[in-house]
Amino acid sequence: MPATPEELEEVIRNSFRVSHLEIEDQSSGCGASYAIVLVSEDFEGKFSLARHRMVNEALKEQISQMHAFSQKTFTPKQYEAYLAKGD
Secondary structure, rough: OOHHHHHHHHHHHHHHHHHEEEEOOOOOOOOEEEEEEEEHHHHHHOOOOHHHHHHHHHOHHHOOOOOOOEEEEEEEEHHHHHHHHHH
C-alpha cells in the first residue's frame, strides 16, 4: 500500500522537532513520489548527507513503497536564509 502524506507527516513529526514541514505528492495522488522540505533544530551541526540519512532511516518503511523520494533539510537559521534568498 502506498504511503500517504498524512502517514509521512506523522512519522516525521514523531521523529524530529519540526519547525516547518512541506510534503508534496508529485505522483498525481498515487503516492509513488514525494518531495519534502523539513526544517528542524535536530539538524544543527550535521552535514546534508547525515541529515538525509536521518530522514531516510525514519521513513525507511514508507520510502520502500515509493518510486521516488526527494528531500530538502534545513536548520531553522538555514531556512530563514533560504527564504530570504528567494530560492
